Amino acid sequence: MFTALSTQRYLKHMRSHRYLYYILLGNCRRWPLTYSQFDNATMATSATKRCLSTSPIREPSVGQMDVGSRIKRVSIEGNIAVGKSTFARLLQKAGQDWEVIPEPVSKWQNVEGTSQTSASNLLDMMYADTPRWSYTFQTFSLLSRLRTQLQPPPAQLLHSSDTPVQVYERSVYSDRYIFALTMFQLGCINATEWAVYQDWHSFLLEQFGRLVQLEGIIYLRAPPETCMTRLGMRGREEEKGVKLDYLQKLHSQHESWLIDKTTVLHSEKLKQLPVLVLDAGVGFEKDPKVQEMLITQVKGFFKSI
Numbered sequence: 001m002f003t004a005l006s007t008q009r010y011l012k013h014m015r016s017h018r019y020l021y022y023i024l025l026g027n028c029r030r031w032p033l034t035y036s037q038f039d040n041a042t043m044a045t046s047a048t049k050r051c052l053s054t055s056p057i058r059e060p061s062v063g064q065m066d067v068g069s070r071i072k073r074v075s076i077e078g079n080i081a082v083g084k085s086t087f088a089r090l091l092q093k094a095g096q097d098w099e100v101i102p103e104p105v106s107k108w109q110n111v112e113g114t115s116q117t118s119a120s121n122l123l124d125m126m127y128a129d130t131p132r133w134s135y136t137f138q139t140f141s142l143l144s145r146l147r148t149q150l151q152p153p154p155a156q157l158l159h160s161s162d163t164p165v166q167v168y169e170r171s172v173y174s175d176r177y178i179f180a181l182t183m184f185q186l187g188c189i190n191a192t193e194w195a196v197y198q199d200w201h202s203f204l205l206e207q208f209g210r211l212v213q214l215e216g217i218i219y220l221r222a223p224p225e226t227c228m229t230r231l232g233m234r235g236r237e238e239e240k241g242v243k244l245d246y247l248q249k250l251h252s253q254h255e256s257w258l259i260d261k262t263t264v265l266h267s268e269k270l271k272q273l274p275v276l277v278l279d280a281g282v283g284f285e286k287d288p289k290v291q292e293m294l295i296t297q298v299k300g301f302f303k304s305i
């Protein structure tokens, strides 16, 4: 994460960004919980303690930073219902040195209200009236992804002797280059909203610099028709109106960004990011042999980046 920064430069960087960092991370809530925290009941207590803690954010100590600099960060990208969460759970089970952090969908489904207002389901609102709510949705999804990517690694990764990796389900990059861009191209975000969103995005990423950079991307690739079938199987209430042509559009957007490299990106580093393309069309859920093959590819990729 901080490979090119010396400890001193890193400390200076953290100090100069402390204000923004505190605003975004608030009172040290790890948000959202990781898959291992979801899955492993024995970790629930410590996860809850971490989430409820009102102590300052978990900034790594100087000693931790040397180890922290070894931690790699990778995002899992792919179409809606391609199997990212399923694959993420598989990764979490396979690697003790991997922390897999889910997409904060539940936060979008339950935007906290105030004393005067009740909570709202922004995901539902976005699908129900896409032109009205897309810009609001993108600003909130960007903020929540930024929070996710800024979470310092847990101690277990800092003390790892192997290849520690933080794996995010989607990223601030897919927020812009897949969804916000698609919404703009579909006319659901107007030119002014698109300009404002991009300005925010560029500014925040510039401010946070290396803290939100990735070392690699895993692209789960499958035909949109497969995703449509899986979306139906999952049966998420808010997605009932999603049509195949929307998934086809998102598929093309992923292909332009990660395969054809024709998407106009704001950073050279992002263009050079290594991408592991995995065939997610195969049914790996109940096939231990396919799972093993996928994990082997992922391990090789993590070592290579």
Ligand SMILES: Nc1ncnc2c1ncn2[C@@H]1O[C@H](COP(=O)(O)OP(=O)(O)O)[C@@H](O)[C@H]1O
Residues within 6 Å of the ligand: 078, 079, 080, 081, 082, 083, 084, 085, 086, 087, 230, 231, 233, 234, 280, 281, 282, 283, 284, 285
């Ligand atoms: N490789 C796969 N083969 C068959 N079904 C899958 C596969 N991966 C996921 N699924 C199923 O597809 C649906 C969507 O998967 P999910 O992991 O929630 O997708 P995503 O996180 O990409 O939206 C779920 O019902 C899941 O059980």
Ligand SMILES: Nc1nc2c(ncn2[C@H]2C[C@H](O)[C@@H](COP(=O)(O)O)O2)c(=O)[nH]1
Residues within 6 Å of the ligand: 078, 079, 080, 081, 082, 084, 103, 105, 123, 126, 134, 137, 138, 141, 174, 175, 179, 180, 183, 239
């Ligand atoms: N308009 C947007 N929709 C988004 C974005 N990120 C996720 N989503 C939607 C797509 C799904 O309905 C749901 C969760 O995604 P999964 O692929 O994990 O099932 O949220 C976004 O940035 N913009």
